[in-house]
Amino acid sequence: MKMDRDRLRMIIQCGVFAAITGIFAQIEIPLPLVPISGQTLAVGLTATILGSRYGAFALLGYTAIGAAGLPVFAGMSGGAHVLVGPTGGYIFGFIAAAYVTGLILEKTSFTLPMAMVANLVGMVVTLILGTIQLKFVADLGWSQAMAAGVYPFLVGGVIKAALASWLGIVVRNRLVQARLIKPAVA
Template structure:
């Protein structure tokens, strides 16, 4: 495969997973300040399949198209006001979560148990970014910020971490076998 084909494949992978995240964002359970959505599941699946760099780039694409105004964020919302608002820290956290989730897997092994650890770490990163911005934008104390921005999401987040691990590892193996993504990491399952 020549260099131009590799770049096209990387670009398409990032675009596809940004689109998957946009679709999953519309699966939501409304809560007073921050909804539970499928975005974080999509972030975990993306990072597990694509790895650190491509996963983070896919999330940068997702954040950029939403910030540009396309309705890809939860509740068919978009625009810079979302990124600057109470839930914007979660979206920014998706980039860091995708990078670190993928990095943990790249440095260890692509197995479901390791992916579960990596996706749980990604969940914590997302919640950390989101809660910090929520606290300052809404002017909450730390207790209130944690009550609104972390506690409602821990149990569901662990379920999503498991699903992202299982789906991600399963799909990743199939995509490598079909030569739709390349094996670029030191260790695999």
């Protein structure tokens, strides 16, 4: 019975973080090909708080509801066409980034310095996967893809990684204290 309750709690938390990502996606600065948005901050928070498995599950849920047509992607967009468009690689990258970020924290420790490292690695994962799809879908050269899909996001990405790390560790510690999530096994 307790196992079912714990599993249900984590599924609900994944749904909450999928919703948070959809809300943060609407905080955006439009750019010609790829907007700067709050999604990456939400991805970092999700992974730092929930860890690899549930963080990736939450972002997979976010991607699925967006693919189904709910307007949860940046610019109140939704639909499968977004996932195969120029920005789709970033959205798929969110799932991978959440998993990698959470995994680094699970294999090391849920501390602020490790969260910063993990979130920076997650940012790089998102940028790599996003830029690869951007290059091919938009028929750009690598230098053009980097100029449109990486360089504009570096400074903001570092700031969002720091914010996700700090806030994520604070919230995670409080959720562990409240027994709403399990502490990391060392």
